[in-house]
Amino acid sequence: MGLELRNATKHYGDLRALDDVSFTVEAGRILGFLGPNGAGKTTAMRAVFGLVRLDRGEVAWNGVRLKPDQLLRFGYMPETRGLYRKMTVRDQLVYLAQLHGLSSREAAEATDRWLEELGVLDRGDHKVETLSHGNQQKVQLAAALVHDPEVLVLDEPFSGLDPIGVETMEDIIRSRAAEGATVLFSSHQLDLVEGLVDDVVVISKGRVVLEGAIDEVRERTTFRRLDVEVESSNGSWSPNVDGVEVTARQNGLVRLQVGPDVDLEAVLKSANDAGRVTRFSYQPPSLSEIFVKAVQG
Amino acid sequence: MRAVTAIRLVAMREVRQRVRSRFFLIVVGITALAVAAAVIVLPKLLDRTDEPPIYKIGLVGESTSALEQALTAAAKASAASVDLQRITNVEAAETGILRGDLDAALVDGEELVIGPDTRRALQVLVSVAVQQVRFLDKLDAAGLSQAQTSALLAPSEKLQVRELGDKSGGLSQADELFTIGGVVVMLMAIILYGAAVLTGVVVEKSSRVVEVLLATLRPWHLLAGKLIGIGLLGLGQVLLLVVVGVVAALATDAIDLSATTLAAAGSALLWFVLGYSLYSVFFATVGALITRQEDAEGAALPVVLVANASLMFSMFATLADPEGIVLRVGSQIPLVAPFAMPVRAGLGVVEVWEIVLAVILMLGTIYGAVMFAGRLYAGSILSIGARVKLTDAWKSSDL
Numbered sequence: 001m002g003l004e005l006r007n008a009t010k011h012y013g014d015l016r017a018l019d020d021v022s023f024t025v026e027a028g029r030i031l032g033f034l035g036p037n038g039a040g041k042t043t044a045m046r047a048v049f050g051l052v053r054l055d056r057g058e059v060a061w062n063g064v065r066l067k068p069d070q071l072l073r074f075g076y077m078p079e080t081r082g083l084y085r086k087m088t089v090r091d092q093l094v095y096l097a098q099l100h101g102l103s104s105r106e107a108a109e110a111t112d113r114w115l116e117e118l119g120v121l122d123r124g125d126h127k128v129e130t131l132s133h134g135n136q137q138k139v140q141l142a143a144a145l146v147h148d149p150e151v152l153v154l155d156e157p158f159s160g161l162d163p164i165g166v167e168t169m170e171d172i173i174r175s176r177a178a179e180g181a182t183v184l185f186s187s188h189q190l191d192l193v194e195g196l197v198d199d200v201v202v203i204s205k206g207r208v209v210l211e212g213a214i215d216e217v218r219e220r221t222t223f224r225r226l227d228v229e230v231e232s233s234n235g236s237w238s239p240n241v242d243g244v245e246v247t248a249r250q251n252g253l254v255r256l257q258v259g260p261d262v263d264l265e266a267v268l269k270s271a272n273d274a275g276r277v278t279r280f281s282y283q284p285p286s287l288s289e290i291f292v293k294a295v296q297g
Numbered sequence: 298m299r300a301v302t303a304i305r306l307v308a309m310r311e312v313r314q315r316v317r318s319r320f321f322l323i324v325v326g327i328t329a330l331a332v333a334a335a336v337i338v339l340p341k342l343l344d345r346t347d348e349p350p351i352y353k354i355g356l357v358g359e360s361t362s363a364l365e366q367a368l369t370a371a372a373k374a375s376a377a378s379v380d381l382q383r384i385t386n387v388e389a390a391e392t393g394i395l396r397g398d399l400d401a402a403l404v405d406g407e408e409l410v411i412g413p414d415t416r417r418a419l420q421v422l423v424s425v426a427v428q429q430v431r432f433l434d435k436l437d438a439a440g441l442s443q444a445q446t447s448a449l450l451a452p453s454e455k456l457q458v459r460e461l462g463d464k465s466g467g468l469s470q471a472d473e474l475f476t477i478g479g480v481v482v483m484l485m486a487i488i489l490y491g492a493a494v495l496t497g498v499v500v501e502k503s504s505r506v507v508e509v510l511l512a513t514l515r516p517w518h519l520l521a522g523k524l525i526g527i528g529l530l531g532l533g534q535v536l537l538l539v540v541v542g543v544v545a546a547l548a549t550d551a552i553d554l555s556a557t558t559l560a561a562a563g564s565a566l567l568w569f570v571l572g573y574s575l576y577s578v579f580f581a582t583v584g585a586l587i588t589r590q591e592d593a594e595g596a597a598l599p600v601v602l603v604a605n606a607s608l609m610f611s612m613f614a615t616l617a618d619p620e621g622i623v624l625r626v627g628s629q630i631p632l633v634a635p636f637a638m639p640v641r642a643g644l645g646v647v648e649v650w651e652i653v654l655a656v657i658l659m660l661g662t663i664y665g666a667v668m669f670a671g672r673l674y675a676g677s678i679l680s681i682g683a684r685v686k687l688t689d690a691w692k693s694s695d696l
Contacts, residue, residue, distance in 0.1 A: 049512040051679060068515070076512040082505030087314065098306050099513050143509060 002027040002182055003048070003151055007057035010043055017043040018054070019206040025151075025184045025199070027062070030177045032197035032214075033186040034291055040206040041186040042079050045155050048184075049076055061151075072101045075149030079156050079186075081140045085129035089120065089139050092128060093146050100147035107146070114142040118168070134165055141172065152176055154185035158192050170196050190288040200287070202294045210294040218284040225289065226256040226264075229279035230271050237274040241266045253279070257289075303514055307522020308529065311497065315530055325534055329541045332482065336545040339474055350377045352419050355384040355393055355402035363433065364406055367426035375422055406430070475546070476643030477612060479565055480636050482538055484608045487572050487635065488601055490531035491580035492593075497523055498584030498678075499593050507678055516675040524577050528570070535569045564642035564652075571659045572635025575666055576604060582670035585677045603632055611637040620646045629655050631662035 003025040010018040017040045025031040035041050046052040048059050049071060059066045084092055090111055097107035115121040118138040123131055128139060137160060144152060157169055173196060177183050187193045193200075200217060202210040210217060226244075229252050230237045237254060238246060243262050248255040258267070264282060271277045285293075315321045352372065356365070365381055372379040382399070384390040387410070390402035394412040401419055402410040409423050436446050501507040501519075510519055539562045546558075583596040610633060614624040619641070628637030628647075634655045641647035676689070 046508075051508065051511055071513055074512070076509065078505065078508040078512075080505045080508065082507065082509055084314075084500070084506050085504055086500075091313075095306070095310050096509065099303065099510070 001062050002029070003184060004060040004063075005044060005047070005057065006060060008044060008047055008054050008059070009056040010040075010047065010052060010054050016206045018047070018057075020057070021203065021206065021208055022057075023201045023208060023211055025182050027182050028177060028180050029198040030173060030183040030185070030196060031199045031201060032193040033184055033201050033203065034188065034190065034193070034287075035186075035203035036188065036295060039203045041203060042155055044203070045076075045153050045184070045186060046078075048153055049074070072147070073149055074151045074153060075144035075147065077140060077144040077152075077154040077157055079159075081137070083128045083136065083139060083143065086127055088125050088127055089115065089131070090124040093139070093142055096143050097146040100149075102147055110146050110148065111142075114146050117172075118142055133160065134162065137161060137165060138168075141169070145172070145176070150181055152181055152183045152185070154183070156187060157185050158187055158189050166192060190291055191286075194287045202291055204295045210290070214287070217290060221285050221290055221293070222260060223257050223285060223289075223293070224260060224262075225283050225285050226258050226262075226267065227279060227281040227283075228254050228256065228267070228271050228277065230254070230274045231276040231278050237271060239267050239270040241270060257285075258282075300515075300518055303518040304522040304525065307514070307519055308526035311523055311526025312530055315493075315527070321530075325537065328482075328485075328534070329537055332538045332542050333545040335478060336475070336542050337549050339478075350416075350418075351380055352377060352400045352416075352422070353380045353382065353398065354419075354423070355382050355390040355399045357384050357387055357390050357402055358405040360403070360406060361430070364403075364426065364430050367429045368423065371422045371426040371429070375418065377418070377422065379422075403427075475542075476561065476640050477615070479542070479561070479643060480608060480611060480640050483535070483565060483569055483572065483639060484604060484636060486531055486535050486538075486569055487576050488604055490527050490573055491577045491600065491604075492597060493527050493530075494523060494577045495580040495584040495593055495597055496590070497527065498581050498674075499587060499590050502585065502678060503588055503590055511679065516678055517671055519678075520581055520671060520674055524574070524581065528573050528577065531573055532566070532570060535566060539565055560645070561639065561643035564639045567656075568635045568639050571656065571663070574663050575631060575635070575659065576600060578663070578666045578670045582673050585674040588680075604636075607633040608636045611640050615640050615644070619644050625651065629658060631655075631659045634659055 004023070006022050008018045008021040010016075019040075021040070021044055023031075033041055033044070043052055047054050048066070050068065061067075061070055087095075090108075093111040093114065094104070094107040097110050098104060102110060112121065112124070115124055118141065120131075120135050120138050120142075123135055123139075128136060131139065141157070144154065152173070154173075157173070158166055161169060170192075173183055173185065177198075185193075194214075197214055199213050200211065201208055212220070228237070228239075231252075236249075239256065241263060243259040244267060245257045246254060247257045256267070258264075268277065268280060271280065354368065360383075368379050368381065384393065384399075384402060387402070387404055390399065390404070390410060393399035394402060394410060394415075397412075400412070401415050401423065403423060404410060406427060409420065409427075411420065433446065436449065441449075501510065507519070543558065543562060579600045580597065583600060584593070587593065587596045607630075610627055611624070614621065614627055614637070618624065624637060624641065627633050628641055628651070638647065638652065638655055642652070680689075
């Protein structure tokens with residue numbers, strides 16, 4: 001149940017933008033749709049709204065093929081932001097709410113509610129083009145939210161936001177999901193989404209390379225991260241243990257990638273031999289490490 | 298959402314946004330004033346053939362009251378009148394003629410001085426009068442009594458005049474002027490509102506708002522709503538111009554409110570709706586094929602040229618022969634009909650079956666254009682490159 005892409009395939013000439021992509025955004029959960037630039041994220045999201053006609057495959061909602069009328073209950077924030085620049089913020093949001101089936105009164109009420117929530121109520125009667133970049137982003141988000149959609153599809157919602165904007169966006173995504181909305185959003189800023197998503201799908205060159213609940217994905221990974229600091233070694237220490245690989249050296253810190261059944265005792269002993277160990281931290285990989293590993297194969 | 302609701306919302310937005318623009322209101326106001334001014338002023342600049350001309354004739358040197366009477370009588374006979382002025386010398390008379398103060402000067406009853414624009418009718422009139430006076434003088438010299446002379450000159454029975462051909466629907470210069478002016482206004486309205494459609498499409502595409510819209514709307518909802526909304530405004534403006542034109546014309550007695558006038562006004566509205574519908578679909582399509590506003594002018598050019606050529610054809614064909622086969626056939630061509638048909642209706646030289654046929658051909662063409670251009674529109678409205686190739690737009694019609 002929820003929003004499904006089933007075997008979505010799309011070619012642009014010789015370019016295979018989507019290659020048999022299937023995944024499900026479970027109702028009421030937040031799915032992070034990750035992948036490098038040009039991986040096919042935007043094509044997949046556009047396909048949800050029928051903006052891209054798939055060569056093969058389909059989009060389903062709660063188990064049945066998505067019907068155009070159901071899109072009225074969807075909210076969309078495209079990657080390339082777009083609003084009528086000469087229209088006032090309020091007129092614009094009321095219009096978009098009406099296009100999603102709200103009556104003019106409901107639309108006006110919802111518009112004011114969202115403008116207040118996003119802190120731009122005082123900009124309601126200004127033309128969009130007179131707004132700061134940050135406020136335009138808020139209006140764009142309001143445009144996706146104004147009809148209280150059941151499904152939110154946000155293409156790169158964090159791009160171009162300052163840290164406060166990022167926090168506001170995270171709060172809204174969380175609160176919408178808490179109220180039962182299904183959220184699909186794409187990003188390549190992996191550190192931002194790590195604490196936000198329930199599930200992830202990683203796509204590369206049009207193919208899904210990794211998917212699942214984030215905790216599960218972490219568990220499933222076949223490697224761990226080990227950070228070690230050895231005093232007076234200037235970060236030049238190297239462990240002499242099988243299955244250990246140095247991935248980074250920075251300010252005396254040596255970051256290692258190790259297999260799940262590595263002999264930690266041996267690594268620690270090797271470090272102790274080199275000098276006084278001030279840090280020895282063993283943890284699951286970060287989302288970006290998982291991502292890089294998945295994308296690079 | 299029902300298609301009707303979606304289209305209505307799109308159309309309403311177009312109307313509301315434009316009516317709120319001060320620029321739009323100013324343009325509407327200025328064009329209404331211009332039409333009123335043209336209707337009131339232009340006929341006065343024209344030589345009105347149905348008004349009796351007044352010839353200003355300078356009399357230099359010797360002149361008798363008999364000559365003056367003869368001139369007045371001759372003028373009356375040819376449905377004109379004369380304004381006779383005594384001029385002291387030939388030089389003054391010549392200056393007066395060249396300045397346009399006088400139409401001609403008669404020197405000593407012997408010589409007629411005329412200017413480059415003096416009408417032949419005036420020359421005839423003066424020579425008739427002079428001949429008459431000389432004839433009277435000869436009669437006098439022959440010793441005829443006053444009574445005999447009078448008897449000779451007594452008006453005989455008036456000459457019977459029989460006119461051939463049917464002059465009903467005859468074209469005065471004013472009629473032609475109003476008709477041609479009306480069609481030029483029609484061209485301007487179609488291009489103005491067609492260009493508004495093009496700009497609207499380009500604005501949505503270049504600002505990328507179209508992607509937000511098409512997430513809920515089908516492309517043809519957006520296209521139809523836009524065409525209808527802008528079309529309603531255009532129709533409103535043309536209606537306003539027609540009313541202003543007719544009221545101004547009636548107020549200044551430039552035209553009579555005849556059946557022909559009403560038919561012409563109705564025809565103007567009908568052909569605006571049809572012409573706008575056809576041309577605006579093409580404007581919308583070229584708008585969808587480009588992305589940047591600075592390309593709009595170049596993209597619009599082919600459509601504007603076709604509209605202008607159609608207007609030119611209609612005008613020249615009308616001037617050549619308003620009832621000729623060229624105009625009759627040409628006015629059935631859908632791209633030409635919006636300009637040619639109102640001309641023919643304005644001149645009262647069109648038959649009902651011709652109008653019906655032209656409307657049917659027009660509606661068929663509009664349907665075909667909507668299907669063809671609608672697909673190109675849908676195939677290109679979401680693409681972001683510099684300019685979309687027609688074939689790509691046709692093939693990649695995703696929507």
